Amino acid sequence: MSLAAIFLSAVLVNNFVLYYFLGICPFLGVSSKIDSALGIGMATTFVMTMTVFVTWPLYYYIISPETGFNLPFLEYVVFILVIASLVQFVEMFIRKFFSHLYKALGIYLPLITTNCAILGMALFMVLREYSYIESMVFGFSAGVGFTMVITIMAGIREDMKYAPIPKIFKGAPVTLITAGLLALAFMGFSGILSP
Amino acid sequence: MLKEFIKGLWKDNPVLRQLLGMCPTLAVTTTALNGMAMGLATTFVVVSAGIVVSLSRKLIPKQVRIPVFTVIIATFVTVVDMVLKAYFPQLSSALGPYVPLIVVNCLILGRQEAFTSKNPIHLAISDTFGMGLGFTFILIVLGSVRELIGAGTWFGTVIFPTGPAGFKPLVIMVLPAGAFITLGLIAALYNLINLKVKGEV
Numbered sequence: 001m002s003l004a005a006i007f008l009s010a011v012l013v014n015n016f017v018l019y020y021f022l023g024i025c026p027f028l029g030v031s032s033k034i035d036s037a038l039g040i041g042m043a044t045t046f047v048m049t050m051t052v053f054v055t056w057p058l059y060y061y062i063i064s065p066e067t068g069f070n071l072p073f074l075e076y077v078v079f080i081l082v083i084a085s086l087v088q089f090v091e092m093f094i095r096k097f098f099s100h101l102y103k104a105l106g107i108y109l110p111l112i113t114t115n116c117a118i119l120g121m122a123l124f125m126v127l128r129e130y131s132y133i134e135s136m137v138f139g140f141s142a143g144v145g146f147t148m149v150i151t152i153m154a155g156i157r158e159d160m161k162y163a164p165i166p167k168i169f170k171g172a173p174v175t176l177i178t179a180g181l182l183a184l185a186f187m188g189f190s191g192i193l194s195p
Numbered sequence: 196m197l198k199e200f201i202k203g204l205w206k207d208n209p210v211l212r213q214l215l216g217m218c219p220t221l222a223v224t225t226t227a228l229n230g231m232a233m234g235l236a237t238t239f240v241v242v243s244a245g246i247v248v249s250l251s252r253k254l255i256p257k258q259v260r261i262p263v264f265t266v267i268i269a270t271f272v273t274v275v276d277m278v279l280k281a282y283f284p285q286l287s288s289a290l291g292p293y294v295p296l297i298v299v300n301c302l303i304l305g306r307q308e309a310f311t312s313k314n315p316i317h318l319a320i321s322d323t324f325g326m327g328l329g330f331t332f333i334l335i336v337l338g339s340v341r342e343l344i345g346a347g348t349w350f351g352t353v354i355f356p357t358g359p360a361g362f363k364p365l366v367i368m369v370l371p372a373g374a375f376i377t378l379g380l381i382a383a384l385y386n387l388i389n390l391k392v393k394g395e396v
Contacts (some may be wrong), residue, residue: 027215077270123292167390177379183372
């Protein structure tokens with residue numbers, strides 16, 4: 001698969017949120033303001049790219065049955081620990097060296113650990129046997145796709161505040177149905193890539 | 196003890212009330228069977244992790260509790276993954292990467308943080324078991340609706356025979372968009388019932 005195809009696939013066609021249902025929690029929880037949606041999206045993209053950077057060598061040189069020490073039962077434990085410590089590290093690094101960025105992203109950073117999109121991305125990377133470069137592009141574009149959808153959703157929800165919504169549909173139901181319509185719209189992109 | 200068990204089933208239902216564990220809820224419920232399998236796997240993990248966390252709650256330092264909980268959960272998920280691969284290979288490949296993703300199901304971590312790390316073991320078991328069953332219940336409902344309308348079957352049995360003159364499955368129901376919309380309608384029904392009980396509608 002070419003790098004451009006991986007990018008388009010992860011951003012538009014098989015979008016992480018709308019196709020794989022990964023990262024739904026921040027998608028439903030945080031996406032009510034465009035600013036905060038953009039912030040969490042950028043932080044997630046950064047952590048995703050960093051996760052690939054670390055987990056790919058870890059998997060292929062240590063865990064993998066073929067090229068490593070055959071420790072597949074450690075895969076999930078190692079991945080989640082890498083993500084958790086990476087988030088912690090990124091948080092400390094940004095706080096120390098980019099204090100204005102930290103003020104913008106600060107509170108969203110710790111939440112990223114429990115974003116299933118990141119662990120999901122690491123698992124897909126292994127399942128699809130991407131090379132190191134392909135994995136980096138995949139991680140970055142998964143983050144871009146996540147940022148795009150969560151920002152679109154935040155825009156819709158900002159407008160929806162003033163819509164007359166029936167009482168029983170207030171809150172979760174109308175958000176879920178909006179997400180469904182968005183997923184329906186994104187199905188239109190499926191023609192970009194031939195199967 | 197019974198109170199802790201019951202609250203997960205309806206009043207504090209993890210999916211409809213707390214919006215936790217949405218990823219597996221939406222992703223695997225293309226059929227009722229997949230939904231049930233995911234629900235039971237999650238129940239096993241949340242109860243086992245709950246027992247361990249509750250027993251070791253006085254040993255875990257507060258500062259590192261989240262990583263410790265996560266490692267405990269990841270261990271039980273690995274167990275579930277291996278058992279599924281060994282004894283139910285078909286189910287395991289149908290659920291795919293969503294089995295390992297149970298690790299980041301916020302429902303499980305949420306229960307450890309909010310309940311089992313502060314309560315003795317018998318309460319921890321009844322709370323997590325109730326939450327697990329409440330989760331499984333919604334997954335089966337969602338899976339049933341999507342499978343019935345999307346394929347005309349229920350747990351693999353043909354309910355509406357398809358054919359030239361028969362039932363035409365609505366394919367959108369098994370696609371991602373159908374999952375969002377169906378769960379949205381189920382959540383609206385949940386609100387409606389709750390408001391009816393309170394007499395506000």
